[in-house]
Amino acid sequence: MTDLTHAPVAPAWLASRRKPHCLLCGGPTVFTNIYIPGKRSPAAPPPGKRRMIIYSLCESCAGKLDTLAEVIETKIENELRSSAAT
Numbered sequence: 287m288t289d290l291t292h293a294p295v296a297p298a299w300l301a302s303r304r305k306p307h308c309l310l311c312g313g314p315t316v317f318t319n320i321y322i323p324g325k326r327s328p329a330a331p332p333p334g335k336r337r338m339i340i341y342s343l344c345e346s347c348a349g350k351l352d353t354l355a356e357v358i359e360t361k362i363e364n365e366l367r368s369s370a371a372t
């Protein structure tokens with residue numbers, strides 16, 4: 287299950303890692319988010335470890351986060367698979 291917990295303001299360490307372009311549409315970003323890969327992800331951490339993937343969204347896409355969560359996960363997973371294959 288996808289955790290869509292929202293924090294009203296990103297902590298400074300996370301905000302400083304904001305990507306310049308929205309993961310989904312390429313627009314200028316406003317929000318920084320964290321994806322935690324599951325056990326079957328190509329980026330799954332070793333047992334006992336955690337891994338976070340930071341991504342950013344524009345205001346429009348972030349406003350639809352609840353309905354786009356699966357699209358976001360799929361896009362990140364596909365990018366990880368394609369980068370692992372090269």
Ligand SMILES: [Zn+2]
Pocket residue numbers: 308309310311312313343344345346347348
């Ligand atoms: Zn966007």
